[in-house]
Amino acid sequence: xxxxxxxxxxxxxxxxxxxxxxxxxxxxxxxxxxxxxxxxxxxxxxxxxxxxxxxxxxxxxxxxxxxxxxxxxxxxxxxxxxxxxxxxxxxxxxxxxxxxxxxxxxxxxxxxxxxxxxxxxxxxxxxxxxxxxxxxxxxxxxxxxxxxxxxxxxxxxxxxxxxxxxxxxxxxxxxxxxxxx
Numbered sequence: 001x002x003x004x005x006x007x008x009x010x011x012x013x014x015x016x017x018x019x020x021x022x023x024x025x026x027x028x029x030x031x032x033x034x035x036x037x038x039x040x041x042x043x044x045x046x047x048x049x050x051x052x053x054x055x056x057x058x059x060x061x062x063x064x065x066x067x068x069x070x071x072x073x074x075x076x077x078x079x080x081x082x083x084x085x086x087x088x089x090x091x092x093x094x095x096x097x098x099x100x101x102x103x104x105x106x107x108x109x110x111x112x113x114x115x116x117x118x119x120x121x122x123x124x125x126x127x128x129x130x131x132x133x134x135x136x137x138x139x140x141x142x143x144x145x146x147x148x149x150x151x152x153x154x155x156x157x158x159x160x161x162x163x164x165x166x167x168x169x170x171x172x173x174x175x176x177x178x179x180x181x
Contacts, residue, residue: 006102011041065119
């Protein structure tokens with residue numbers, strides 16, 4: 001795959017202890033996919049040689065007002081390889097010559113009750129109108145919620161992320177169920 005034809009991006013897959021993912025509804029102020037749900041994601045500032053992890057931290061801060069930390073949003077892992085999708089024809093003319101996006105996915109854990117710390121008004125023109133916890137598999141199979149041309153990429157993200165999420169959640173459960181000494 002020729003990465004030059006794809007916009008270099010990062011995405012944040014944020015999950016909770018109930019194996020739900022944080023999905024966000026695209027703002028009514030956006031030009032495309034208004035009202036569709038997605039994960040926080042955005043472009044890497046390639047011209048500034050921006051590191052992918054720095055980029056995903058920036059996108060999380062800009063779009064949902066959170067910063068990774070030990071007490072709240074915990075970094076868990078990164079998918080080994082980026083996932084991609086191709087834009088619909090109508091969007092390609094606005095995409096700076098790119099045919100789609102190549103997304104480097106990072107996984108984060110956020111306790112369910114800390115959704116209240118999400119701030120969608122960090123930017124002047126917010127990316128999202130609302131966020132909520134939702135079952136990942138239910139989300140990717142709901143054609144009313146997702147951007148249609150992202151469906152295959154979301155399915156791959158689900159398949160590749162589930163072993164990582166399950167392993168993390170098992171380790172959290174194991175560590176919290178240990179007897180106190």
